[in-house]
Each structure stands twice: as C-alpha cells, then as structure tokens.
Amino acid sequence: MASEHALPSPAATRGGRPRDSVGSWPLVDRVAYLLCWAVGIGLCAIAGVIVVFMLVKGIAYVRPILLVQSPSAGASEATSGGFLDPIVGTLLLTAIGTVIAAPLGVAMAVWLNEYARPAWLARAVESGVEMIAGTPSVVLAIFGLLVFSRPFLAFLSQTSAGGSVFGRSFLTAGAIMALLAIPLILGSTREGLAQVPAHVREASYALGKTKATTIRRVLLPSVRPHIAGGVTLGMGRIVGDTAIVVILLGATLRLEGVGGLPGLSTLRGTGGTLTSYVKYNSPAGEGNAPQKAYAAAFVLLIMVLALNALVTRITSRHTRHMR
C-alpha cells in the first residue's frame, strides 16, 4: 500500500526509476496528465477506427475477380469492371520512381557526407533538397507537365496530331515521383553514413584503399539497411501520391500504350494507379462507384501498410545489429 509520503516510497520505484504519484500533483498538472493520456489513446482509437472501417468495407466489396479484371467506364457498380490496370499502374510507377530515385538519393547522400566540396555548393544542394521536400506534389506535377511537353522530350510521351507534346506518361510521372522519394532516401542514407565511426574509414585508408573504394566497399555495404529503409519509405510515398498521377499520368482508367513496341509503349503511354482510381470512383470523381472506391482503397491501404511494416522491420533489425 503506497500511502502519502513526502519522499517516494520504495513501492513507487519501478525499474530502478523513482516515480512520483500523480495523485499528489497540483490540479492543473493532473488535468494536463489526463489530456496527454486522452490524446494518446485518442490517436490509437482513430487509427483503429480507420483500419477497422477500411477492413469492413474491404471485406464487403473486394472480390477476387476485381483484381484480375480491367476497368471500363460502366454506368453502374456491376458494369464498371475491376481494377487490374490501376494495380499494374501502381506497381509500374513505383518501380520507375524508385529506379530513378534510389541511385540519385544515395549518390547525393555520399557526396554530401563524404565530399561536400566546395562547402557553399554543398549547402546549396542541402537547401535545395529541403525545398523539394517541402514543395507540394501538385506543384512538382505541373512543373513536370511544363518540362516534359518540350518538343525535345517528346520521346518520353506522345505527340498529338497537331504536333504538341502531351507530356503525360509513366516515364514522366515516374521521373517526378522520384523527386518525392529522393529527400527520404537521401536523409536516411546520410543518417546511416553519419553513424559510421571515423575509425572505420581510417582503417580502410590505412590499408591503402582510396576514398572511392572505401565508399563502395566499406561505407555503402554498412549503410545498406538505411538505404533499404529510405527506399521503402520513398516507395510508400510514391504509392500514396495522387496529385502527380492525376496531372502527369493522365489518370486514365486503363493503361493506354503509345507506339508499337510492347513494354516501351506502356511506359510512354498514360494510365492510372490505385490512388487515381479511388479518386475517380469517389463521389468527387466522375465514376462515382463508392463500392469500387472502397475496394481499391482497401487494396491500396494493404500495400502501404505492408511497406510500412517492412520499414519497421528493416530499421528494428538494424538497431539490434548496431547494439
């Protein structure tokens, strides 16, 4: 029984850390304490409600046939088909974005952490990346539209009969998506590089290895978990973004290839992803098929949560390894 003591009683000491009892606090502090608990529990409750709500709707509306059927512009839920094309679109766009962003993000992280000469240029690059990280994706998207409708970049998308370049394709959308992912990959990789002790680098130099070799053979392998974590975060960001898809991918229901070459035609063509499909089928879009929207949102949420769980696993395994 912990009675009122001026000093914390041994019973109140848990885990070797003395804890004062909340009951003895002034009223204001107790109110604040309760508020903190309320907010903490509230956030958990909201997250729980979102997940359960989406799960219920998902189970109610997801049918295996939806995953393998192409969408069509039907008037009712029954005739509008499934969302095979949006799933393929999401995977394809994420792949393109990651393939562009990962090398750039890692290269910039290495340069900023290991070279960073001249200092003013490094500072400028740092600020630039910070600016990109803070720029709304809708602004990035319409900037992309501006750049990629230049005639000399016509090979990335399609040219209309009138000679104007369309600018919208998987390649152009993927390139702009990469800008979303670069700050995340760069930040994570840099954090990893900063944690590598100086003596590791010195040991490598002492063996006569050059700086470039040290980076390639010593530093990059040791920050692999950080790179993986950053890339996965970036993929989550790309999967979840809608604005760039709506503006720079055309947000068409099906993947519409351009030109004859299979593969390349899809890359140069327009399409949609799960996010644009959800928006299209929400009451705010033209499709207005809420059941399809819920089903697609459920699949999207599963993808994002899987990526999220992957990040957690990568980082936790890494912290264990570091200890």
Add this chain to the structure above:
Amino acid sequence: MGRRSSGGSRDKRAELALGALSVGVLAIIALMAVTVFAKAWPSFAHNGIKWFFPGGDVDQQLNAILGGPKDPAHYVYHLRAWPLLWGTIVTTALAVLIALVVSVLAAVFIVELAPAAVRRTIDPVVRLLAAVPSVVYGLIGILAIAPWVERTFISQQRKHSVAYVVQLTGSNLSVAVLILALMIVPIMVALVVGALQTVPRSWTEGSAALGVNRWRTMWRVSLRTARPAIVAATVLATARALGEAIMLSMVSGSRGFAANPLDGSTFLFEPVRPLAATIIDYIDGISVVPLEQTLYAMAAVLLVSCAFLSLAAWAVKQPMKRYGIRA
C-alpha cells in the same frame, strides 16, 4: 598495380561524378522555380497586385478564363483569387493549430508519461496514420464523415441563413480542417518526439531531483528546450498542409467561397477551396493557355510560400545548436 597508381584520378572522378549528380538535381530545382514563374507571369501581369484581392466570384472568373476566346489578343485573365487564398489560410491555420496542441500532448505522452507497453503500441500507430494515403483520408471523409456532418449539424435553418451567398453541404471547412489536422499530426508528433528525446537527460533529472513532478519537468524544461524544434515542426507541417490537394479537393466543398467568420458557427460549415485543390479541380482545362497560366500562378504562390516555410524552419532551429543539441 595499375589500379593502385590510377587510384588518385579515379577518386577525383568519383567525386566529380557524385558532385555533378547533386548539382544536377539542384539545377532541376532552380529550373522549376524559374519556369513556373515564367509561365505564371501573364496572370500576375494582367491583374497586378489585385490578383491577391477579393472581388467577385472566383469560380465564375475561372470559368470565364476557361471559356474565353482562343485568340491570344483577347485572352481573359481577370482573377481576384482572395477566396482561394483565404480558403488556404483558414484550413491551414485551423488544422495546424489543432495539430500543434494534439501533437505536443501526444509527444509528451510518448516520451515521458506512457508506460512502455503503451509506447510500443502508439509508435506504430503514429507511423500508420502518417502512411495512410491522402486519397484514402479523402474517401473516408467524403463517404463517411461528410454525410454525418450534414445530418448532424446542417439544419434547414442554418442552410437558409446563408442561402443567399452559398449552399451548405456535408463537404465543408470543418471536415477539411479535421482531416487535414489528422494528416499532419503524425508528422509533427514524429518531429517533436525526436526533439524531446535530444533534451539532455541530466537536465530533466536535475529538475526531477529538485522535486518537480514529471509533467512540470516536461513543461518547464523539456518542452522549453525543444521549443525551436516544435516551431520548426509546426512550420514544416504548415508547408505540408498548404500543399495538400487531393484530400481537400474531395472534402472541402470545392467552391471558391471566402467562408465568413462573422457567420458564427455556420462559418465552420461553409465550403472553401484552397489553392492546391483548385489546381487539381481545373487541371482538365490546362490546354487553355490563359487558364494554364493562371494555374501556374497559383502554383507559384504555393511554391514561394513553401520555400519560405522551409527557410523559416531552418532558421528557427538554429538556437538549438547553441545548446549543442541536434534535432
């Protein structure tokens, strides 16, 4: 052996290549600022400073630009974008205010008050909330929350009170603000928790040793030390809120209307449409040159605001360095 002797020049090449890549990305960013502004210029030039002022129905003006003559000599540019700016300011300010209170309390809870078991649950919960795509938030908002708000809060009487200027529906400012706040809370919680964890342990222990209770210690020592980081987190969250387009275009009512605080509680149920959502809503008309230039003008405003906010976030964090704390 040959590789060894050429090591120096290879090293140089590696540095140059990596540096060139970095500078290349920097150049793309600079190009973005320049091209967006160049494209936006006619819209600003025709309207002058009045671009930012109120005057008339902004939706009618946008539709007039969209349906204007195709002849470059007769392009329509007339725009008074204040309702859109006001919509952006109000949604962002209210959402950030709510998020600030919630996230500071949540961060204190996570860092200090929560038992270890609860902390292990709430960490992934915050990450989950941050990972949910904005379109999913928008979908839940428009299909679940908006109809509820419409049934519960929008009485006939309330509808009649503002019927002469605007129609009330379930998609309105209140829904937009609540969901936007929910979307930026996880970002802010993560940043504030990070800052609180960098407060030197000896400082909080010193406070506890003086008999100060755990809440007071957090309030007086930790939160005060981390104040610059909290401000920085708020600023970054503001930038995120400014740029949110999809969710807001779905649940904000999508009406270029300057919600009027003088309408009392009805203010919260009036529709708005922030800048970013406007770009999304009018993107189908981007082949019309003057509308395209108007949309780029909106993007330019967003770009400048967000750049300033990034700069401000960097500047406010500087005092933390004085304590030797990196956050």
